[in-house]
Amino acid sequence: MRQQPNAATAEIETDDVSIQYGELNNHLGYFIRRAQQWIFRDANSTLAHLRLDVVRYSILEMVSANPGISQVALSGGLGIERARLVALLDELEKLHFITRQRSTTDRRSHALHLTPEGHAVVKEANHLIAAHEEKVIERVGPDAYPLLLAALSTFRSG
Amino acid sequence: MRQQPNAATAEIETDDVSIQYGELNNHLGYFIRRAQQWIFRDANSTLAHLRLDVVRYSILEMVSANPGISQVALSGGLGIERARLVALLDELEKLHFITRQRSTTDRRSHALHLTPEGHAVVKEANHLIAAHEEKVIERVGPDAYPLLLAALSTFRSG
DNA sequence: TATTGTTATACTCTATAACTATA
DNA sequence: TATAGTTATAGAGTATAACAATA
Numbered sequence: 042m043r044q045q046p047n048a049a050t051a052e053i054e055t056d057d058v059s060i061q062y063g064e065l066n067n068h069l070g071y072f073i074r075r076a077q078q079w080i081f082r083d084a085n086s087t088l089a090h091l092r093l094d095v096v097r098y099s100i101l102e103m104v105s106a107n108p109g110i111s112q113v114a115l116s117g118g119l120g121i122e123r124a125r126l127v128a129l130l131d132e133l134e135k136l137h138f139i140t141r142q143r144s145t146t147d148r149r150s151h152a153l154h155l156t157p158e159g160h161a162v163v164k165e166a167n168h169l170i171a172a173h174e175e176k177v178i179e180r181v182g183p184d185a186y187p188l189l190l191a192a193l194s195t196f197r198s199g
Numbered sequence: 200m201r202q203q204p205n206a207a208t209a210e211i212e213t214d215d216v217s218i219q220y221g222e223l224n225n226h227l228g229y230f231i232r233r234a235q236q237w238i239f240r241d242a243n244s245t246l247a248h249l250r251l252d253v254v255r256y257s258i259l260e261m262v263s264a265n266p267g268i269s270q271v272a273l274s275g276g277l278g279i280e281r282a283r284l285v286a287l288l289d290e291l292e293k294l295h296f297i298t299r300q301r302s303t304t305d306r307r308s309h310a311l312h313l314t315p316e317g318h319a320v321v322k323e324a325n326h327l328i329a330a331h332e333e334k335v336i337e338r339v340g341p342d343a344y345p346l347l348l349a350a351l352s353t354f355r356s357g
Numbered sequence: 358t359a360t361t362g363t364t365a366t367a368c369t370c371t372a373t374a375a376c377t378a379t380a
Numbered sequence: 381t382a383t384a385g386t387t388a389t390a391g392a393g394t395a396t397a398a399c400a401a402t403a
Binding site for chain 2: 060061062063064065066067068069070071072073074075076077078079080081084095099102103105106107110114117118120167170171174177180181182185186188189190191192193194195196197
């Protein structure tokens with residue numbers, strides 16, 4: 042939350058407003074970073090009381106949509122290093138949201154599943170995230186929104 | 200660089216392709232995160248031999264566009280914590296790309312400027328980044344690209 | 358030989374609080 | 381009292397390499 046500038050400082054701060062962005066105006070990466078900062082902060086505060094953040098939520102949602110998925114497949118689908126995923130799954134297992142079972146067909150890999158509690162929490166998270174998404178839609182504009190999803194989906198694969 | 204799957208493993212890996220994304224298909228945050236991963240990795244490898252990455256480059260470009268800018272103004276414009284900015288500017292000063300001068304009007308603040316070497320490196324970086332940006336434009340589609348910039352620019356402020 | 362999950366390590370980034378010098 | 385820059389610290393994420401079990 043930013044303070045309103047008072048009358049005395051308002052004049053001095055006007056040069057803040059006239060900041061120039063130079064070439065950054067032509068770089069999608071800059072806008073994407075700023076957008077992600079806002080979106081993640083807003084979504085994380087929405088999910089906090091469920092003991093989740095966007096990364097942990099996306100893991101639960103992926104496991105929900107792909108029961109029995111392996112850790113490498115999950116790693117690839119979410120763009121999280123498989124080494125990093127281990128600690129995240131440890132957490133979610135400790136919260137009793139997921140289970141890791143040895144795969145019967147390939148005993149190297151784990152089959153991931155949601156617990157009943159995991160299903161409940163992901164269901165509630167989906168409601169909360171949908172409300173957050175409405176704010177995003179309003180912010181980028183309802184017309185632009187589906188175009189954004191379509192255009193950015195090309196980065197999903199590698 | 201990802202290995203091509205050979206004939207023997209290709210069949211096994213087909214279930215990788217059929218991964219389901221569930222609700223993530225409706226969440227801009229997920230696509231933004233994947234897009235940023237790709238864009239930052241590509242841009243960073245482009246800039247590496249100049250001893251820059253996208254964050255350090257964006258600092259130089261901002262200082263270039265706003266000579267004499269203060270550290271707090273820069274922090275706000277780029278969405279980098281002012282505490283974090285200190286170490287980044289230390290680095291760029293050590294590389295002789297920028298200078299910190301005490302402001303004559305407010306001796307609490309620093310006026311940031313590019314050195315001649317800084318100007319040269321930012322000029323070269325802009326060429327390299329422009330080539331990178333062409334890849335991005337091709338990837339999201341030339342029609343969608345300007346819409347992305349416009350729609351995401353709403354996140355620049357807060 | 359290659360892959361899955363795991364551990365370990367070093368580095369970077371984020372978030373926060375406190376200190377100083379100035380205003 | 382408030383702000384700009386700085387320092388310090390804890391937590392989270394990234395990148396990489398190596399190892400055991402299994403294929």
